Amino acid sequence: xxxxxxxxxxxxxxxxxxxxxxxxTATGTIRARRAEAVGELADWEQLREAGRAIKERALRHLxxxxxxxxxxxxxxGGAVHWAxxxxxxxxIVVRLVEATGAREVVxxxxxxxxxxxxxAALERAGIVAVETDLAELIVQLxxxxxxxxLVPAIHKNKTEIRDLFRRHLPGCEQLGDxxxxxxxxxxxxxxxxxxxxxxxxxxxxxxxxxTGTLCVVESEGNGRMCTTLPETLIxxxxxxxxxxxxxxxEVMLQLLPRSATGERMNPYTSLWTGxxxxxxxxxxxxxxxxxxxxxxxxxxxxxxxxxxxxCIRCSACLNVCPVFERTGGHAYGAAYQGPIGAILVxxxxxxxxxxxxxxxSSLCGACYEVCPVKIDIPRVLVHLRGRLVRxxxxxxxxxRAGMRGLARVLASxxxxxxxxxxxxxxxxxxxxxxxxxxxxxxxxxxxxERDLAPPPxxxxxxxxxxxxxx
Amino acid sequence: MSAREAIxxxxxxxxxxxxxxxxxxxxxxxxxxxxxxxxxxxxxPAAERTARFAARVREHGARVVEIPDEPGAVAAAVGAACxxxxxxxxxxxxxxxxxxxxxxxxRVADEPPLEPAALALAEGVLTGxxxxxxDTGTIAFDxxxxxxxxxxxxxxxxxxxxxxxxQLVGSVPEGLEQLAAAARAxxxxxxxxxxxxxxxxAFERVVGVHGPRTLHVVLATSKTTAAAxxx
Amino acid sequence: xxxxxxxxxxxxTLAPRxxxxxxxxxxxxxxxxxxxxxxxxxxxxxxxxxxxxxGLRIARxxxxxxxxxxxxxxxxxxxxxxxxxxxxxxxxxGDAGDAGLATxxxxxxxxxxxxxxxxxxxxxxxxxxxxxxxxxxxxxxxxSLRVLRIGDxxxxxxRAVRGLELVDLPQAxxxxxFGGLFATKLHEVSGAMLAxxxxxxxxxxxxxxxxxxxxxxLHIGGGLRRAGAATEVLHLxxxxxxxxxxxx
Numbered sequence: 001x002x003x004x005x006x007x008x009x010x011x012x013x014x015x016x017x018x019x020x021x022x023x024x025t026a027t028g029t030i031r032a033r034r035a036e037a038v039g040e041l042a043d044w045e046q047l048r049e050a051g052r053a054i055k056e057r058a059l060r061h062l063x064x065x066x067x068x069x070x071x072x073x074x075x076x077g078g079a080v081h082w083a084x085x086x087x088x089x090x091x092i093v094v095r096l097v098e099a100t101g102a103r104e105v106v107x108x109x110x111x112x113x114x115x116x117x118x119x120a121a122l123e124r125a126g127i128v129a130v131e132t133d134l135a136e137l138i139v140q141l142x143x144x145x146x147x148x149x150l151v152p153a154i155h156k157n158k159t160e161i162r163d164l165f166r167r168h169l170p171g172c173e174q175l176g177d178x179x180x181x182x183x184x185x186x187x188x189x190x191x192x193x194x195x196x197x198x199x200x201x202x203x204x205x206x207x208x209x210x211t212g213t214l215c216v217v218e219s220e221g222n223g224r225m226c227t228t229l230p231e232t233l234i235x236x237x238x239x240x241x242x243x244x245x246x247x248x249x250e251v252m253l254q255l256l257p258r259s260a261t262g263e264r265m266n267p268y269t270s271l272w273t274g275x276x277x278x279x280x281x282x283x284x285x286x287x288x289x290x291x292x293x294x295x296x297x298x299x300x301x302x303x304x305x306x307x308x309x310x311c312i313r314c315s316a317c318l319n320v321c322p323v324f325e326r327t328g329g330h331a332y333g334a335a336y337q338g339p340i341g342a343i344l345v346x347x348x349x350x351x352x353x354x355x356x357x358x359x360x361s362s363l364c365g366a367c368y369e370v371c372p373v374k375i376d377i378p379r380v381l382v383h384l385r386g387r388l389v390r391x392x393x394x395x396x397x398x399x400r401a402g403m404r405g406l407a408r409v410l411a412s413x414x415x416x417x418x419x420x421x422x423x424x425x426x427x428x429x430x431x432x433x434x435x436x437x438x439x440x441x442x443x444x445x446x447x448x449e450r451d452l453a454p455p456p457x458x459x460x461x462x463x464x465x466x467x468x469x470x
Numbered sequence: 471m472s473a474r475e476a477i478x479x480x481x482x483x484x485x486x487x488x489x490x491x492x493x494x495x496x497x498x499x500x501x502x503x504x505x506x507x508x509x510x511x512x513x514x515p516a517a518e519r520t521a522r523f524a525a526r527v528r529e530h531g532a533r534v535v536e537i538p539d540e541p542g543a544v545a546a547a548v549g550a551a552c553x554x555x556x557x558x559x560x561x562x563x564x565x566x567x568x569x570x571x572x573x574x575x576x577r578v579a580d581e582p583p584l585e586p587a588a589l590a591l592a593e594g595v596l597t598g599x600x601x602x603x604x605d606t607g608t609i610a611f612d613x614x615x616x617x618x619x620x621x622x623x624x625x626x627x628x629x630x631x632x633x634x635x636x637q638l639v640g641s642v643p644e645g646l647e648q649l650a651a652a653a654r655a656x657x658x659x660x661x662x663x664x665x666x667x668x669x670x671x672a673f674e675r676v677v678g679v680h681g682p683r684t685l686h687v688v689l690a691t692s693k694t695t696a697a698a699x700x701x
Numbered sequence: 702x703x704x705x706x707x708x709x710x711x712x713x714t715l716a717p718r719x720x721x722x723x724x725x726x727x728x729x730x731x732x733x734x735x736x737x738x739x740x741x742x743x744x745x746x747x748x749x750x751x752x753x754x755x756g757l758r759i760a761r762x763x764x765x766x767x768x769x770x771x772x773x774x775x776x777x778x779x780x781x782x783x784x785x786x787x788x789x790x791x792x793x794x795g796d797a798g799d800a801g802l803a804t805x806x807x808x809x810x811x812x813x814x815x816x817x818x819x820x821x822x823x824x825x826x827x828x829x830x831x832x833x834x835x836x837x838x839x840x841x842x843x844x845s846l847r848v849l850r851i852g853d854x855x856x857x858x859x860r861a862v863r864g865l866e867l868v869d870l871p872q873a874x875x876x877x878x879f880g881g882l883f884a885t886k887l888h889e890v891s892g893a894m895l896a897x898x899x900x901x902x903x904x905x906x907x908x909x910x911x912x913x914x915x916x917x918x919l920h921i922g923g924g925l926r927r928a929g930a931a932t933e934v935l936h937l938x939x940x941x942x943x944x945x946x947x948x949x
Binding site for chain 1: 472473478480483484485488493494495501508509581586606607608642657658659660661663
Binding site for chain 1: 714717736741742747749750752758759762792843880885886890893
């Protein structure tokens with residue numbers, strides 16, 4: 001099956017020395033921090049298994065927990081909306097914002113809203129959505145897409161960021177490129193917007209069905225700003241994020257910070273349950289939760305593939321993946337990148353999009369080793385490759401025929417021995433070549449990167465026969 | 471068919487392979503085996519827990535001053551902190567104890583609640599806390615006594631927080647267990663583990679983007695801990 | 702012990718010295734080695750490339766050939782083949798609904814070993830009487846490292862080889878970039894990973910790079926040759942079989 005889409009984008013990325021340098025430094029640093037943070041816990045493996053078990057069971061009974069979540073959020077004064085796809089979700093959010101009369105909203109980073117392209121939908125409705133995560137703001141000002149799940153502006157250096165701020169942020173014409181100065185400039189710009197915001201839009205890391213509690217895990221404090229100050233808060237969340245019990249949070253809040261940023265705990269975690277009508281009222285008085293399907297039920301329907309929904313968006317797999325380190329996020333061409341992207345994007349689209357992504361892996365297994373909720377990514381990758389071959393029967397007919405023919409040979413001892421003998425002259429002719437001749441097209445990829453040694457004088461079995469009986 | 475019915479129907483169809491009668495949620499008490507029984511509690515002397523809490527909060531870049539939990543001592547420490555931080559007028563939740571307020575410090579109660587712009591002008595805010603988690607250097611707020619609403623501990627740039635030793639727990643599971651009641655009562659909870667930080671600018675950890683960039687903790691310890699000479 | 706040798710299609714056809722050396726080492730230790738002639742391939746290339754049923758068909762041949770109670774164990778000079786046969790095969794057979802194959806594979810899998818785990822864990826041997834006075838770096842192949850979890854077994858064996866100087870390989874556990882068809886389908890990315898592995902080898906100062914997996918060695922060796930480097934690749938078995946006299 002075709003890996004060419006990814007190959008083409010990877011080709012561009014591989015030639016970008018700055019990107020590769022940034023990625024190498026960033027992923028190397030986070031890997032080391034993660035290892036240290038994880039190494040501190042004697043019960044890390046138990047936590048991982050508990051995390052896996054919690055998610056697995058929650059997904060197997062997702063309908064029960066979604067219904068309970070709707071009930072508890074509503075009882076706490078929130079409103080729950082259901083969206084089958086991106087279009088429906090965007091329409092709901094636009095309608096809710098328009099009902100408030102606000103023309104500007106402040107947004108916390110949310111992969112779900114990135115996935116459904118909410119900002120573009122808001123823009124079409126004449127509503128400005130200000131991204132308030134520093135890196136998301138940078139990416140937004142640059143008119144680009146994030147290149148890493150957790151560190152979206154990893155492809156930008158401080159000079160580029162300084163230039164963006166000078167161009168787009170008022171009063172920043174003389175800005176230097178010292179990181180503290182840049183952060184201060186962003187802070188002033190965003191603080192003004194927080195203090196006057198009437199509508200906040202967020203995602204949610206988790207939602208607890210038992211109590212109706214939503215949870216945002218963050219570092220900068222912009223999440224707190226967006227979920228506390230405005231009168232109206234709209235949270236868009238994938239249905240797979242629901243946790244059955246409040247107690248489940250204690251596992252996730254140990255797994256996530258250590259896996260994501262290598263910290264014992266991230267700076268700020270916000271937990272809110274509906275609307276707080278205390279005296280004085282605390283936070284938004286209008287609360288909306290938009291539950292998003294958008295292909296998640298498709299993923300759920302695949303008994304092997306559904307473990308991709310365990311994902312808690314820590315990005316540990318991205319940081320340890322040798323492919324991601326060399327190609328960066330843009331090569332994946334989607335909101336979800338790296339190993340998790342390779343198994344989620346095709347499944348979310350019913351195997352229609354991202355068909356080249358399951359190939360973007362050497363199956364080294366480093367991702368599975370670090371996944372805090374034990375998603376067996378290599379297994380799912382192989383499984384999806386199988387689905388692509390079986391379900392997209394029209395594509396790559398030549399490969400299919402070749403592989404099937406080869407399989408027949410390898411399944412038959414006699415055909416195999418014959419093939420060994422027949423292949424020898426061809427292999428001898430390919431030795432040392434850099435380009436594949438017309439009769440050895442499949443070898444082109446191999447020869448592009450490495451030499452093929454001349455075949456040995458004898459096969460092993462010939463040597464064995466030559467020993468005589470012992 | 472509504473979106474709700476459609477989605478639930480799809481979920482049920484997708485999970486039709488799940489056997490009937492299977493409990494819908496994993497519960498540690500019932501389901502944990504040797505490979506999934508994670509540690510819940512730390513069994514340790516209070517002094518050790520307090521020392522770890524103080525050390526980890528300091529690692530996050532906050533200042534921690536330990537004083538004995540005696541009448542007057544807390545107020546004095548609060549006074550010293552405000553003086554050092556240049557706070558002449560402090561914002562407080564309406565139920566911030568008078569006993570913790572030093573004479574000479576003007577207090578402005580958040581009642582009626584201040585507008586965000588006014589909060590932003592505050593020199594500093596004084597609150598108590600719900601609990602502290604030693605393992606992670608986390609201070610939790612749950613809208614309970616002496617804490618006020620969330621905006622109070624969010625918008626002002628300086629936060630002086632009184633935490634009492636008896637409010638400390640060792641582990642994250644212990645902390646969340648104690649916070650569950652607030653969640654069930656519908657109260658919002660905030661877990662703070664240090665002044666905010668972002669490492670998005672060329673991988674340099676820049677401290678303090680939003681939220682209070684200065685956090686000063688007055689840790690009121692028992693006589694035994696103070697005597698043990700916790701650092 | 703009576704040990705059946707699964708040479709692997711790659712060693713049989715392209716790198717027989719690895720299988721020859723495996724035979725030599727085991728016979729030197731006093732075991733009987735047999736080579737069931739009906740063997741072909743484990744099926745991993747097909748199984749991992751989306752041709753699951755074709756892979757299973759090939760693997761069925763392995764089970765037919767080696768599920769013989771006359772063999773005490775089956776050994777293969779390849780971590781990835783053993784990972785396929787022991788760990789993946791039962792799972793894939795289950796996915797395909799072939800319970801019979803799944804059970805047979807599970808049972809047989811208990812007696813299938815990669816060479817270094819057979820020597821160290823099953824036979825309790827670290828010193829196989831080898832001499833190899835060269836500077837050697839060990840590359841831990843991904844399947845052996847993460848699926849079979851052979852851990853330090855190869856290093857324990859290498860440390861017992863007379864005259865051998867074991868050097869540290871920087872970032873050793875990073876994948877070499879072979880990955881089966883990945884090496885050709887995404888050859889540029891594969892090549893970039895290979896370049897870093899070669900740089901690490903250069904930094905280590907090794908004269909020889911060794912591993913328990915022939916596919917990694919084919920890929921790394923091919924890269925070394927393309928780069929005109931003097932460093933050689935040798936399968937772990939070849940080093941263990943070596944009784945090279947010390948240099949005069």
